[in-house]
Amino acid sequence: MTTSSQPYIKFAGPIITPEMAAEVNETLLSGWITSGPQVAAFEKALSVYHAGRPARVFTSATAAMEVAFQICGIGPGDEVITSAMTFFSVGNMIEKVGAKTVFVDCDLHTRNIDIAQVKAAITPRTKAIVPTHFAGLPCDMDALLDIARTHRLRIIEDAALAIGSSWHGQKIGASGDIATFSFHPNKNMTTIEGGAAIFADEAEAKRAQVLRFHGITKLADGTRDVDVAGGKFNMSDVSARLGLRQLEMLDAWNVHRRELASVYFKLLTPIARDSSMHIVLPASAHTGEEDGHSWNMFCVLLDFDALGFSRKAFIDAMHAKGVGIGISYEAMHLSTLFRAKGHQPGEFPNAERIARQTVTLPLHAGMTDIDVAHVVSRMMSAFGDLFPR
Ligand SMILES: Cc1ncc(COP(=O)(O)O)c(C=O)c1O
Incomplete structure (x- = not known):
């Protein structure tokens, strides 16, 4: 298939x-652009959805998670269990x-996250577990909530990729403890930048x-007080207005993603x-939970050592053929931050293999079935170009 006449297929992107x-x-010109009536309306709509x-909405999922940790009283001396295969923001906020x-x-x-390893990692200092619903596929929340109940732990679900996902027919966030969501433009709905937390x-x-706005509380005499060092994480009404309209489209977009x-x-x-292709496809869903996955990303593993070319060469070749490819994610324990704390290769073989072999193929609600066919055919064409002769 010739591809030059086809438009570039981005690996992710919003519909606006x-x-x-x-x-x-209209909101921009309304005279009120920071947090106000649109934020209140968006929070109401998110509450109804869950x-x-x-x-509560924030400037990002990262901010929502930091505030969630503060609410749970997580700090020095506490341990938080998370997966080595998630976005850097999780480890960053735990450390922060x-x-x-x-x-x-x-x-x-x-x-x-590997549930058996979570159980084995619990110590008297463990305060919380942060499971990431990877690419929108829910973690086993029954098992995690059971562990939390038994050991009296908090669960802060990293649902950054999972708005609209469900577990046993209930939206992620609608049960459980605290769940944090991202509205970055690569997510299933966007507020440009932004995030939310849903609370039990x-x-x-x-x-x-209070924590998202300087720790400020209003006193009866009209003055203000601060009893905790809060941050500045409030969403603007401009973003919230976009979020309101995006949320209305979310379920239909998620059907299309599926x-x-x-x-x-x-x-x-x-x-x-064909084993000579060295491709591992993602898990589609837990048995019987087919409709619970919101498909934020379609990530495959390619064994580049066996294929005989590098991931960089593959990504460059796909780019030249008009297809954007992402990498989700690096193994967090091998970042400079965590290597400096003693982590090293070999500790988490699955996370490390994913980090070496993963590529994210384009998947967003603005694509068509034909676009998917183009991605696959260009991928095969790239393999043909790159295979060592
Ligand atoms: C798994 C995961 N968690 C958390 C985040 C943080 O989201 P935000 O950019 O809204 O802070 C991201 C962002 O991509 C993510 O992929």
């Missing part, structure tokens, strides 16, 4: 319609509040509201069966 842009413009649980990051490995196929407890949601993922499976499964 002219109507959405017009509404955002079975009536209290929602002064706690110790305790890594465990992930499953090679779901890329979600109304009092904690109210505390989050369709696109199923086209990838249809086209790639026969190719992956």
